[in-house]
Structures are given as structure tokens and as C-alpha cells.
Amino acid sequence: MKAFLVFAALLFIGWLSVTFYLSKKVGTSASRDSAAMVGYHEPLSLKKYVDRLTSDGRNWRQHGVYVETLEGSEPVAMLNEEAEFNPASVIKLATTLAALDKLGRNYHFRTEFRTDGEIDRQSGDLNGDLILLSGGDPSFSIADAQKAGEALRKLGIRRVTGSLIVVGEFTCDENSSTRASAGIFQTQTKLQFLKPIDLEGFEKYTPRGRLLLTIESDALLQIVRYLNAHSVNAMADMLGLHIGGPVGVQKFLVNGIGMPGDAVYISHASGLEVNRMTPKNTVNMLRAMMRWLSENDLDPPAVMAVAGIDSGTLRGRFADKQFAGSVVAKTGTLYSIDSGVAALAGIMYTRNRGPLLFAVYDMAEGKRVPHLRTVQDEFLRQLIVECGGPLPRARRKGENSQPESKLILAAQRFSGE
Numbered sequence: 001m002k003a004f005l006v007f008a009a010l011l012f013i014g015w016l017s018v019t020f021y022l023s024k025k026v027g028t029s030a031s032r033d034s035a036a037m038v039g040y041h042e043p044l045s046l047k048k049y050v051d052r053l054t055s056d057g058r059n060w061r062q063h064g065v066y067v068e069t070l071e072g073s074e075p076v077a078m079l080n081e082e083a084e085f086n087p088a089s090v091i092k093l094a095t096t097l098a099a100l101d102k103l104g105r106n107y108h109f110r111t112e113f114r115t116d117g118e119i120d121r122q123s124g125d126l127n128g129d130l131i132l133l134s135g136g137d138p139s140f141s142i143a144d145a146q147k148a149g150e151a152l153r154k155l156g157i158r159r160v161t162g163s164l165i166v167v168g169e170f171t172c173d174e175n176s177s178t179r180a181s182a183g184i185f186q187t188q189t190k191l192q193f194l195k196p197i198d199l200e201g202f203e204k205y206t207p208r209g210r211l212l213l214t215i216e217s218d219a220l221l222q223i224v225r226y227l228n229a230h231s232v233n234a235m236a237d238m239l240g241l242h243i244g245g246p247v248g249v250q251k252f253l254v255n256g257i258g259m260p261g262d263a264v265y266i267s268h269a270s271g272l273e274v275n276r277m278t279p280k281n282t283v284n285m286l287r288a289m290m291r292w293l294s295e296n297d298l299d300p301p302a303v304m305a306v307a308g309i310d311s312g313t314l315r316g317r318f319a320d321k322q323f324a325g326s327v328v329a330k331t332g333t334l335y336s337i338d339s340g341v342a343a344l345a346g347i348m349y350t351r352n353r354g355p356l357l358f359a360v361y362d363m364a365e366g367k368r369v370p371h372l373r374t375v376q377d378e379f380l381r382q383l384i385v386e387c388g389g390p391l392p393r394a395r396r397k398g399e400n401s402q403p404e405s406k407l408i409l410a411a412q413r414f415s416g417e
Contacts, residue, residue: 045382046077062363066279070355084276085361088332088341091271096224098243098252109137109217116209124158134168137217138235139403149189163195176234211410218403229305229312233270240269282359300328325392340364342372352388
């Protein structure tokens with residue numbers, strides 16, 4: 001009898017082990033709330049997704065999915081949803097939300113140009129330095145540099161006998177290096193500078209000279225729309241400086257949204273290098289973004305690209321007539337860090353389940369990263385079909401065009417014109 005009981009106990013333990021293994025394989029988590037699991041039925045598309053990954057020789061534990069309804073927060077698909085992954089450029093959405101929350105949708109960045117010298121209109125010399133006071137504009141472009149150069153030439157300046165002094169962090173033409181950006185700016189102005197470029201920090205800068213002109217950026221909302229659609233790293237990292245850099249973004253996620261501090265790590269506001277977030281926490285971030293958008297009478301395409309319609313990294317995805325306009329999201333790609341990453345997070349519109357918030361994180365395991373985008377799209381298409389089919393909501397016409405700045409001459413500014 002004792003031997004039988006021992007045998008029965010071993011069988012029971014074995015059954016529990018197999019059950020636990022299978023539950024992990026299809027993405028269940030021991031830490032899930034039982035309430036969240038009520039009514040949850042694993043979609044066939046998720047099983048096919050896992051089968052596709054394993055048939056490709058990939059480890060399903062290196063892939064995470066979390067999908068839930070916008071209304072009611074009902075789970076729709078779950079796989080390793082509480083494991084930490086590298087979100088890559090999906091981090092740009094966190095930076096976007098933190099910046100919008102702090103600065104506001106209509107915030108404009110200002111780049112001022114001053115001089116401590118006098119203009120000799122006969123010779124065309126500015127006898128002194130040209131001082132560029134950076135306002136941390138993430139969108140400052142070659143067109144802005146040319147615009148500033150043209151305005152300076154109209155003021156009678158052809159040559160600067162001193163230096164171009166750049167004060168503060170400065171980016172031009174989506175370049176992350178202040179010195180390189182200063183060089184690009186200098187070249188595009190078509191002005192001659194007799195002394196080398198000089199870089200200063202605001203902590204050492206002594207206010208001096210008089211204002212010549214200002215370049216005022218487009219509204220922040222237009223900047224982040226372009227930034228996310230085209231996934232511009234330099235723009236995101238510069239924007240991040242306005243909210244305390246990577247540490248500031250992380251603090252916003254923890255203190256502002258309520259993410260567990262030990263489950264999120266941000267090293268770059270752009271998503272470069274090593275960062276960590278779970279699929280479920282990513283959806284929580286997306287929910288906070290949807291709340292901000294609703295409070296400001298905006299919709300998701302105001303900050304993210306429409307797949308298959310907008311220019312940028314999502315132009316060629318979900319582009320067929322049936323699905324175009326049904327997915328609004330942010331991509332994320334890394335080729336060497338963490339052996340490669342393909343990520344996608346956003347909102348998709350379905351007929352039967354309504355809008356669904358989703359995050360899909362695929363670690364490439366040193367294999368082909370682009371192939372994972374195909375796997376992601378196949379999975380999400382099938383899931384949308386399981387939820388009644390696509391219900392395209394985003395039909396915005398036109399492109400995510402580059403933000404447009406405004407030039408303000410000092411005389412205009414002071415006269416109120």
C-alpha cells in the first residue's frame with residue numbers, strides 16, 4: 001500500500017510538472033491575476049506563432065507577447081508577458097509620452113543667434129563671434145541652418161572674424177554629435193569663419209552680445225509624430241534631455257505610470273543599446289498614452305505611424321487593402337545588441353473585440369532580424385482575423401513630413417510683428 005501511495009504521489013508530481021511546462025510554453029505566468037484569466041482563451045494564432053518560432057529553430061522563451069482590449073483591459077494573447085525584453089526603439093514612445101506630459105503638445109524649441117561684435121556692412125565682416133544658443137531643438141535641420149545663413153547674409157554678414165560658439169547640446173540634420181552638428185550648420189550657412197568652432201556648456205556661458213535672430217521649431221506634437229514614424233535616434237535622445245535623459249524617462253515610467261522599478265531599465269531615450277521592459281508593462285505605458293491622447297482630443301496617429309499608409313518604418317507593413325489603417329504602432333530594431341531585436345507595439349482595430357493594445361518582443365538569438373518582422377505581422381494578422389477581422393480606423397492622407405520651423409528676426413520680435 002505504501003509503495004502504491006509513493007507511486008501515485010510521483011505520478012501526481014509528474015503531472016504537475018508537465019502541466020507547468022506546457023502552461024509556460026503557451027505563455028501563462030505564475031504571477032497572473034486570476035481575475036485577468038477569467039474568460040481568457042488562448043488564441044489559435046498565438047499557438048501558431050509559437051509553433052512558427054520553434055520550427056524556425058528559435059527558443060520561445062526569447063519572445064514575448066501581451067495583447068489586451070482597450071475597453072475593459074481583457075487579456076487577448078499572452079506569452080512570457082512578464083519577462084523582461086529589450087524594447088529597442090519602442091522606448092521612443094516612453095520618451096514621447098514623458099515629453100508631452102512635461103512640455104505640452106504645443107511646446108516650441110528656440111535656437112537663438114547672438115553676437116558680441118559689430119557688423120561692417122561695407123566689408124561684410126562680423127567683427128566678433130557668432131553665438132548659437134541651443135534650446136535643445138530635436139528637429140533642427142539643414143533647412144534651418146540654410147534659413148539662418150540666408151537671414152544672416154541679409155543682415156550684411158559674409159564673414160565672421162571670430163568663432164561659431166555653440167552653447168549647449170545641439171543637433172543638426174539628425175546628428176547626435178554636437179561638434180559634428182556645429183560643423184554641418186557652419187557649412188550650410190555659407191558664411192566664412194576665421195576661427196575654429198568653440199563649444200561651451202551653459203554652466204560656463206556668460207550671457208553676452210545682442211540677439212540677431214531666432215529659429216523657432218514646429219510644435220512638439222508634430223516633432224514626435226515624425227520622430228516615431230521615422231525612428232530618429234538623435235531626435236529622441238535630444239528630446240530626452242528635456243525630461244532628465246534616460247534616468248528621467250525611467251523615473252516617469254515608475255513614478256508617473258506606476259511601473260515596478262525593478263522591471264524597467266532605460267539606458268537611452270532613443271532605445272539604443274541595452275534597455276529592458278516587459279510586454280505587459282509596455283501595454284500599461286500604451287494605456288497611459290491613450291489616456292493622454294483622449295484628454296487632449298487626439299487619436300493614436302497623432303504620435304505613431306499608421307501601418308501601410310504613413311511614410312517611415314511601417315510604410316510597407318500591413319499595407320494591403322484589407323489591413324491598411326488597422327494598425328498604428330512603433331517599431332523597434334537592433335542588429336547586434338542582445339543578439340538582435342525586432343519589436344512592435346501599439347494599437348490595432350478589430351471588429352469584434354474593438355481596439356487592442358499590444359506589444360510583441362522578439363529576440364533574434366543571433367539569427368535574421370528582418371524575418372521576425374514577417375513572423376510578427378503574420379501573427380497579428382491572424383489574431384485580428386480571430387477577433388472578427390480588421391476595422392481600419394486610421395485613414396490619414398499625406399506623409400509624416402519633417403517638422404517646419406519659423407525664423408524670427410530680432411527687429412520683428414521686438415516690434416511685435
